[in-house]
Amino acid sequence: MNHATPKRESEQQSWALLLVFCGVLAIAYGALLLPGSEDGLRRMIRISGRISALVFSVAFGAASLLRLSRHRGTLWLRRNRRQVGLLFAWSQLLHLLGLFALGRWYPEPFLVHLSTVTLAGGGLAYFFTFAMAATSNDQAVRWLGPVRWRRFHQVGSWWIWIVFAQTITLTAWFVWVLLLGAAFLRVQSASRAWRRR
Numbered sequence: 001m002n003h004a005t006p007k008r009e010s011e012q013q014s015w016a017l018l019l020v021f022c023g024v025l026a027i028a029y030g031a032l033l034l035p036g037s038e039d040g041l042r043r044m045i046r047i048s049g050r051i052s053a054l055v056f057s058v059a060f061g062a063a064s065l066l067r068l069s070r071h072r073g074t075l076w077l078r079r080n081r082r083q084v085g086l087l088f089a090w091s092q093l094l095h096l097l098g099l100f101a102l103g104r105w106y107p108e109p110f111l112v113h114l115s116t117v118t119l120a121g122g123g124l125a126y127f128f129t130f131a132m133a134a135t136s137n138d139q140a141v142r143w144l145g146p147v148r149w150r151r152f153h154q155v156g157s158w159w160i161w162i163v164f165a166q167t168i169t170l171t172a173w174f175v176w177v178l179l180l181g182a183a184f185l186r187v188q189s190a191s192r193a194w195r196r197r
Helices: 006-033 038-068 072-079 081-105 116-134 138-144 146-167 173-196
Strands: none
Touching (some): 006 038, 006 081, 038 072, 038 081, 038 146, 038 173, 072 081, 081 116, 116 146, 138 146, 146 173
C-alpha cells in the first residue's frame, strides 16, 4: 500500500526529472564532441556555456517571478528551483571538464590568452556554483542559519550573473535577453520589498 503524500510524490518526480535532464545534457554534450576534434571540443564548450547561462537565468529569476506573478507555472518553478540550480551546477561541471580538456589537449592558443583576471573571476564563479549546489539542502540552511545562507546564495548568484554577463557574446542574444530579464526581475522584486518596509 502506497502511503506517499502528494507533496512527497511531487518531490520524487522533481528529483527523477533532474536525473533525466542531467543524463540528457551529458549525452548531448558528448555528441557535440564528435568526431573528437578541437572544433568539436570548442563547440561543446560554447554551447554548454550558453545552456548553463539559460538554466542559471531560470533559477536566478524564479523567486522574483513568483513574487511579481503568482500562478501555477511560477509556483512550480519556485518549488523546483533547487533542482534547476543543481542542473545548472551539473552543466557547469561538464563545461569545466571541457575547458580542462581543451587546455590539456589543445593548449595553444587557449592557455596563451588565459588572463589572471579570467582565472580569478571564473574560478570564484565556479567556487560559488559548487558551494551553492553543496548547500542546496535543508540541513545546510539549518547549519548556516537562514540569514547567512540567503546572503551567501545572493552574493554567489550575483557574482555568477556578472561573470556570465561579461563572457556571453552578443551573438547569443537570446541568452543575453534572459540574463537581463532575470536581473530585472530580481531588482524589481527587491525594490517592491524595500518599499513595503
